[in-house]
Amino acid sequence: MLFEKVKKNFGFGFMRLPMDGEQVDYTQVNEMVDTFLEEGFNYFDTAHGYLDGKSEIAIRECLVKRYPRDSFVLADKLSPWYYNAEEEIRPLFQKQLEACGVDFFDVYLFHCMNQELYQKNIRCNSFEIVKQLKEEGKIGHIAMSFHDTADVLDKILTEQPMIEYVQLQFNYLDYDDPGVQSRACYDVCMKHGKKVLVMEPVKGGNLVNLPKEAKELLRANSKDSEAAFAIRFAASFPNIEMVLSGMGNMDMLRDNVSAMKEFVPLSEEEFALSEKLRSQIRAVRQISCTACRYCVDNCPQKIQIPDVFSVYNKHLAAESAWKETKVILQEQHANVKDCIQCGACEKYCPQNIHIKETMKLLGEAMD
Secondary structure (H helix, E strand, O other): OHHHOOOOOEEEEOOOOOEEOOEEOHHHHHHHHHHHHHOOOOEEEOOOOHHHHHHHHHHHHHHHOOOOHHHOEEEEEEOHHHOOOHHHHHHHHHHHHHHHOOOOEEEEEEEEEOHHHHHHHHHOOHHHHHHHHHHOOOEEEEEEEEOOOHHHHHHHHHHOOOOOEEEEEOOOOOOOOOOOOHHHHHHHHHHHOOEEEEEOOOHHHOOOOOOHHHHHHHHHHOOOOHHHHHHHHHHOOOOEEEEEEEOOOHHHHHHHHHHHHOOOOOOHHHHHHHHHHHHHHHHHOOOOOOOOOHHHHOOOOOOOHHHHHHHHHHHHOOOOOHHHHHHHHHHHOHHHHHOOOOOHHHHOOOOOOOHHHHHHHHHHHHO
């Protein structure tokens, strides 16, 4: 089984890596990989589109070339925006193997699955092809990352029992969110006997950059950092097999590792604290962007939408006045008003954010 090879239930997601300009900072990533492995962790996760194609290359350069293949577990994904026909899937898979420098993936996930993309995978015969790749020894275990409602998940798991693990967005803010349905989807996995892999335990940094009142509440009632508390929440449920974190620097990695090296589940009092934090965060109504950057990859104007939303969220969290926020947006993200309202971004947003409307409102506020 896969998790006999995994040393601990915490994984390194290669979605958000330290950058040197437009390139991945291999020196920093090498140090992070070394520390991660030295601390006893060995699960790594990537995808073809992460960092505009640079993530898989970073896996090859910083991990695969430097460590024996049996010393780590590697997950990659079949991303639906890179194929439109059955005959394109195997060449894409081979390209991923070559980019990562490996002969097989321990885990291969159907990426960003929802109702629409499920139908696309059926049309492209993706499930049968991935099943064949597993039979050929090129895939160890089949999984999927999922962004939709619990009833859609139930339908997919009923029709595709070949899926062994489900990767869910699971954190204390989304736990009972009617849009994300983290808890309901978790329950569906329990019903089907599927183990859960967690993505976005800190919601793309939103549970680190807390509103002022929430941050003060956490610090008054917990010794954990904001990220450590969120990760411990995600890992405290019985059906959670792995928690992934996209760590952008050594400080993040050390903090996350410290929370999981000698893992202690949340107490009843800490679960009650998470409910209070959830209420305070929602009162601020920040934009629920996780900075996956799928929107940027598909924006014809190449607007750095997650960066814009991050600046605005800090304003909403009372970290900056609007005058200061406006200056930052003008100086660093002057293309806010370049949005042409085409909607291409919204099609690929896992959080179902009304990006067009939000960008229009921000553009008007800039005036």
